[in-house]
Amino acid sequence: MDFDLSWILLGLPIAFGLGWLASRLDLRQLRQDSRRAPKAYFKGLNYLLNEQQDQAIDAFIEAVQNDPDTTELHFALGNLFRRRGEYNRAVRVHEHLLSRGDLSRGDRERAQHALALDFLKAGLLDRAEDALRRLEGTPFETQARMALLAIYERSRDWPQASDIARRMQGAHQGDFSTRQAHYLCEQAQARSAQGELDAARALLEQAVATAPQAPRARIELARLHQRMGDAAATLRVLNELAEAAPAALPLAASLLVEAASAAGRTDAAHALLVRHYEATPALDLLDAIVALEAVGAPERAREWYVRHLEREPSLVAAARWLAGEQLTQQQFHPQVQRALEHASRPLTRYRCAACGFEARQHFWQCPGCQSWDSYPARRVEEL
Structure with a gap:
């Protein structure tokens, strides 16, 4: 059978022409898509740089509609919603991302973290806790545990907070010994308020062993001994405080005078x-x-x-x-004294070193910014 070369000569130009036509059609479609999505994307970026969040959101919504498979646009849109306080819309964006089957593992973990932040900002602590726990074993694990710690501290769930702190300490994610001692002191205060003094003492002794350098546990233990009528034990603990944390002795100075007077020392x-x-x-x-x-x-x-x-x-x-x-003019003494006391009263307060919140009493956790050990043991006048 003879092979006819004319078919090859005829087919080559046809195949070339079809290939060229197909490539042109693909390029045209690609150009149209690229014109729509990036144009809206860069428009949104420009609005963001000009701090026009409403217009930026509209631009990103348009970009997402033109290119629904682009995850970065979804993340940008969700973050914008969260920053504006539109938490429901942020949640919907990130839940939509998590529902996609083609999402990579890294993007899925990122979306889970973003969803947890949405719940946190919205004050939905139960849902935030569940979302954060799903981040165990991910690159966001440390951030998730810190957020869980803040949730448990806010809700005063000290056993749960202690468990998280212990796990972070074991994973070398920071030194949480002082914070664990605070948690034990908080539990001891609750037991003491219920009249369970022996249980409170055991918790405080555990707190001292957990963080020997932290002053709070010894001060609370000394107060408990004083309440139980054991002035000698109170003095012993306060002497230990003076050695372990001398800077905190002013906080227990009045207690030291009371115990020493009771013990004759x-x-x-x-x-x-x-x-x-x-x-x-x-x-x-x-x-x-x-x-x-x-x-x-x-x-x-x-x-x-x-x-x-x-x-x-x-x-x-x-x-x-x-x-x-x-x-010399004694009749004016009360007025002068009142004026001096009024002027000096603000100087006897304590001030948080983290946020500047001032209070008449010393706090171990700032009521304003929730920081631990941010109040120095010295008055405002001495800072």
């Missing part, structure tokens, strides 16, 4: 307070020293305020010294 307590005051002058240490000396020699005790004024200017110390002085 005021001389030892006085020596301890003076030693720490000389090293680091503090108003609470000063008041405790004056309280101890005032029992036998009130006038000599008040000289401590003058000595403090020689070391550093203090309106608080001046007001307290003046309270016991006899003025």
Whole structure:
């Protein structure tokens, strides 16, 4: 059978022509798609740079409609919704992403994290907790555990918070020993309020062992011993506090005076307070020293305020010294004293180092920003 080369010569141009026509059609479609999606995308980006979020959302919605398979557009749109407080729309975008079967593992984990953030911002803590727990074993695990920790702290679920902190400590995701001690102290306070003093003491002793350098557990344990009528144990714990965390001794200075007076060991307590005051002058240490000396020699005790004024200017110390002085025009003394006390009162507050929130009492967790150990043991005037 003879092979006819004319068919080859005839077929080659036809095949070439069909291929060229098909490529042109594909290129035209690709160009049309690329014109629609990127144009809307870059329009949205431009609106974002100009802080026009409403127009940016409209542009991204248009881009998503033109190219529904692009995950980055969905993430951008969902994040915009969350930033604007439209949490329901953000949730719908991220749930739509998670429902797609063609989503890669990395994008699925990213969408799960974004969904958890939506629930957190919306205040849906139960749903946020469930979404965060699904991030175990993903690159977002550390962030998810920190968010869970914040949820349990906000809801005061201290056993759950302690479990998360223990797991993070075991995974070398940070040192959470001090925070675990706080959780134990919180549980001890609850037990103490219910009259379960022995259980509270056990929890506080566990807190001391968990974070020996943290002052709160020892201060709470000393207060518990004082409540139980054991002044000697109170003094022992406070002496340990002075060695382990001397900067926190001003927070327990008044308790030290009370326990020392009850145990008949005021001389030892006085020596301890003076030693720490000389090293680091503090108003609470000063008041405790004056309280101890005032029992036998009130006038000599008040000289401590003058000595403090020689070391550093203090309106608080001046007001307290003046309270016991006899003025030449004594009839004006009450008015002057009230004015000084009014002016010095804000200086006796504590201030959070993280957010600046001021309070009359010392907090271990700031009521404003929820930070732990952000309140120094010194008054505003001393900072």
